[in-house]
Amino acid sequence: MKIGRWKERRPKDEEGRMTLREHITELRNRLVKAILAIVLGAVAGWIYFDPLLDILRHPFETSIGDLLRAKGEEPKLTFTNVTDPFTFRIKIALVFGVILAAPVWLYQLWAFIVPGLHRTERKWTMLFAAIATPLFGAGIAVAYWTLPKGLEILIGFTPEAVQNLIALPDYLNFVLRTLLVFGIAFLIPLVVVLLNLLGVVPATALAKFRPYTIIIIFVFGAVATPSGDPFSLMFLAVPMCVLYFAAEIIARIVDKRRAKKLEEDLAAD
DSSP states (O other): OHHHHHHHHSOOSTTOOOOHHHHHHHHHHHHHHHHHHHHHHHHHHHHTHHHHHHHHHHHHIIIIIHHHHHTTOOOOEEOOSTTHHHHHHHHHHHHHHHHHTHHHHHHHHHHHHGGGSOHHHHHHHHHHHHHHHHHHHHHHHHHHHHHHHHHHHHHTTSOTTOOOOEEHHHHHHHHHHHHHHHHHHTTHHHHHHHHHHTTSSOHHHHHHTHHHHHHHHHHHHHHHSSSOOHHHHHHHHHHHHHHHHHHHHHHHHHHHHHHHHHHHHHHHO
């Protein structure tokens, strides 16, 4: 009976069309699998909390820590609430769980969306996902590398008569926000390419608005980088500009192929 009901829920046509009830059932199953994977990843994050904390503290130790030790002060991250140690550990575990389980929940999302896409759309979506993952990872890597310098610049504004007591949860939020901003920023040019492939944004428009886009990128970098220092701004804006130029080149190639194919189709008619 279970096997029969399962078969009845599966798509019956080439385009993968399903009824509303089948969509809801499919969504529920995908969500359960994704949440279970995240929970298992969070358990691993709870177990390996100490090594994860060392990774997160590394930018602090190599920037603020060195400055404070040079002043004869002991660098410490603090908690300001009795519940902070517990909630902080849960947060670290959940964040690690989401990252560790990313292949699973991304696949579940993909498997739910695919039946509603045409074959050409599936091809472009798979290509988008394959390129997006390393780009997002590259953004995070650049952010992690620039964090010590950004922290050093920010802490350098502290007056001599003032001592810094940095709360660990606030520091974690700052680090995660920086990593996320850089990761998402590195995906923006890929979105531009996808829009071009869908015929929404032609290469001529990208070339026309290039100067304005560069200005917007630098403004975005100044606003989006949590530290706000010129060093972090440059390391966010310059790669984005390079990726934008690459996206423009790809868009030109795509448009030329599209125009050539259109000419061939018209000639065939």
